[in-house]
Amino acid sequence: xxxxxxxDQAMVDxxxxxxxxxxxxxxxxxxxEDQFKPLRxxxxxxxxxxxxxxxxxxxxxxxxxxxxxxxxxxADKYDRGYGHFTTRQNIQxxxxxxxDAPDILADLAAVEMHAIQTSxxxxxxISSDQFAGAAGDELIDPRPYAELLRQWSSFHPEFLTLPRKxxxxxxxxxxxxAAMKLHDIGIRIVKNAAGEIGxxxxxxxxxxxxxxxxxxxxxxVPLDQLITYSEACLRVYNRYGRRDNKYKARIKILVHExxxxxxxxxxxxxxxxxxxxxxxxxIAELERIKAHFTDPAFDQGASDDLxxxxxxxxxxxxxxxxxxxxxxxxxxxxxxxxxxGIPGDASxxxxxxxxxxxxxxSFDELRVTHAQNIVLPHVKKADLHTLWQxxxxxxxxxANLDTVEDIIACPGLDYCSLANARSIPVAQKISQRxxxxxxxxxxxxxxxxxxxxxxACGHHHAGHIGILGVDKKGLENYQLLLGGCExxxxxxxxxTGPGFTEDGIxxxxxxxxxxxxxxxxxxxxxxxxxxxxxxxxxKEAIYA
Amino acid sequence: MKIxxxxxxxxxxxxxxxxxxxxxxxxxxxxxxxxxDAILQREEGARxxxxxxxxxxxxxxxxxxxxxxxxxxxxxxGPTVRPDLTLKPADPNAGNWVI
Numbered sequence: 001x002x003x004x005x006x007x008d009q010a011m012v013d014x015x016x017x018x019x020x021x022x023x024x025x026x027x028x029x030x031x032x033e034d035q036f037k038p039l040r041x042x043x044x045x046x047x048x049x050x051x052x053x054x055x056x057x058x059x060x061x062x063x064x065x066x067x068x069x070x071x072x073x074x075a076d077k078y079d080r081g082y083g084h085f086t087t088r089q090n091i092q093x094x095x096x097x098x099x100d101a102p103d104i105l106a107d108l109a110a111v112e113m114h115a116i117q118t119s120x121x122x123x124x125x126i127s128s129d130q131f132a133g134a135a136g137d138e139l140i141d142p143r144p145y146a147e148l149l150r151q152w153s154s155f156h157p158e159f160l161t162l163p164r165k166x167x168x169x170x171x172x173x174x175x176x177x178a179a180m181k182l183h184d185i186g187i188r189i190v191k192n193a194a195g196e197i198g199x200x201x202x203x204x205x206x207x208x209x210x211x212x213x214x215x216x217x218x219x220x221v222p223l224d225q226l227i228t229y230s231e232a233c234l235r236v237y238n239r240y241g242r243r244d245n246k247y248k249a250r251i252k253i254l255v256h257e258x259x260x261x262x263x264x265x266x267x268x269x270x271x272x273x274x275x276x277x278x279x280x281x282x283i284a285e286l287e288r289i290k291a292h293f294t295d296p297a298f299d300q301g302a303s304d305d306l307x308x309x310x311x312x313x314x315x316x317x318x319x320x321x322x323x324x325x326x327x328x329x330x331x332x333x334x335x336x337x338x339x340x341g342i343p344g345d346a347s348x349x350x351x352x353x354x355x356x357x358x359x360x361x362s363f364d365e366l367r368v369t370h371a372q373n374i375v376l377p378h379v380k381k382a383d384l385h386t387l388w389q390x391x392x393x394x395x396x397x398x399a400n401l402d403t404v405e406d407i408i409a410c411p412g413l414d415y416c417s418l419a420n421a422r423s424i425p426v427a428q429k430i431s432q433r434x435x436x437x438x439x440x441x442x443x444x445x446x447x448x449x450x451x452x453x454x455x456a457c458g459h460h461h462a463g464h465i466g467i468l469g470v471d472k473k474g475l476e477n478y479q480l481l482l483g484g485c486e487x488x489x490x491x492x493x494x495x496t497g498p499g500f501t502e503d504g505i506x507x508x509x510x511x512x513x514x515x516x517x518x519x520x521x522x523x524x525x526x527x528x529x530x531x532x533x534x535x536x537x538x539k540e541a542i543y544a
Numbered sequence: 545m546k547i548x549x550x551x552x553x554x555x556x557x558x559x560x561x562x563x564x565x566x567x568x569x570x571x572x573x574x575x576x577x578x579x580x581d582a583i584l585q586r587e588e589g590a591r592x593x594x595x596x597x598x599x600x601x602x603x604x605x606x607x608x609x610x611x612x613x614x615x616x617x618x619x620x621x622g623p624t625v626r627p628d629l630t631l632k633p634a635d636p637n638a639g640n641w642v643i
Contacts, residue, residue, distance in 0.1 A: 424625045
């Protein structure tokens, strides 16, 4: 994985020193909160419901054991013993003291991490495929390009005060595992008819209060023009994106209002101009970055045999592991969704353990997923049973990936000052309900996502079943959506009708799954059945 | 009744105006009547509290004060999903007060 050079390190160290001084001046009263707020937000420090919250960037979700240990140490030393892995492949801490924040950033900088661009109207942490570098369906490893975009976007002077926040995703696989089309820019690395590798650009997607699927605006950009084309997309947005209304300021609104064709025309015009300016980074820099992403030293003779005589282990293998490109290895997913647990939360001890296991069994590498789970990307099959035993003993052995129990949930009203309703208790009750009725396995792949407000951090628009918490005359109320999907066939969920109470929404979800079980054809997932039969039968059952 | 809340500048902890200071216990909150704006302006200026605002609340028997909105009741107690991290970890009924 990528390691900082002296420029990266100097940038991050300088920022820590700056923020230490800014914090001192705030505490001494030399800065007002109005002056300080944008400065702390530029360093990932929010003020949330109970305390300051620090969001730490995990670039494209990749980190090593030493970094993971530091994340655990922060949880122990400065927070309340746990961290929350987010739907943007980051981690956040809910109980931070302002006076500790500079020390935390210094601890992070010591392991090449930071909290820069995890807030504010800038280009946020670049996201990517959590299986990058390990998946069998990958054209190339997308992470060198994600890293190039990270370096380009970090402190880019032109894009530090965009009309609104900006999220970029890069993938290079046939299967979209990163909700690419629901980003401001989604980049898919592709091969054209001539066998050349380039990038397809999807621009203007997003969730939030106005969900939109990004249209394809160019099907092939040569990889040595990737940054130039990205800059052109951003420039048009920065020039014409609305700054008068924050609810209409995302690029999706601009693309929608201009129309895909006109937006594309302007981007192409800007692109042609930028090509004359020579802004693309030198190839040598890309090659330097690529050298950090070579394959680990796989055992070429590793056995593909796996003893599945232990049924609990066999279930975990079936649900939580994915085929690896290297024979004898698998991708192992650690679910942070124990039954009745808080989605995405992990204790300091669990974070330390995952770091140790990555060191021992996965070439020192971990990934954070947008589904709030952790991946050990390169595990030898011969080590898998031992790994699972150690995970299970620490409460990390839940065998439920992509099932109804593997729920994405934002922090909701339990932690978030923007939320209208609690998300976590609903997730807990649903996972408990399905664990109790024993239908989790029978239901197969069923992606359930819960947001506590219209900002959609819980990706409810993209859930096969989505739940949106709203405030109804001071009471929590939950709307149900069906038919969303974040993958290759991206779609947005539709609201079933009137909302429900907390207990009512759990019943409604169960009724929706009963319709699926009754109606499904051979091999159909919940989503497939919904798409085939439509909303009506679900509504009849849910509102009966 | 009108009560005042905010976050302690240094720690970020949720605090409530007691009439002369800020307390982490909502039961210490006092009715400020029509003095909310003046007190908030003075206290923010004194750098003791951050992001402060006035809310509606009602007297609540032995518990003292109950904020009108669930968001402020969660702020007053702590996250409903982590009773161990609330101000009343030993009180099994504390969550009912929030909901």
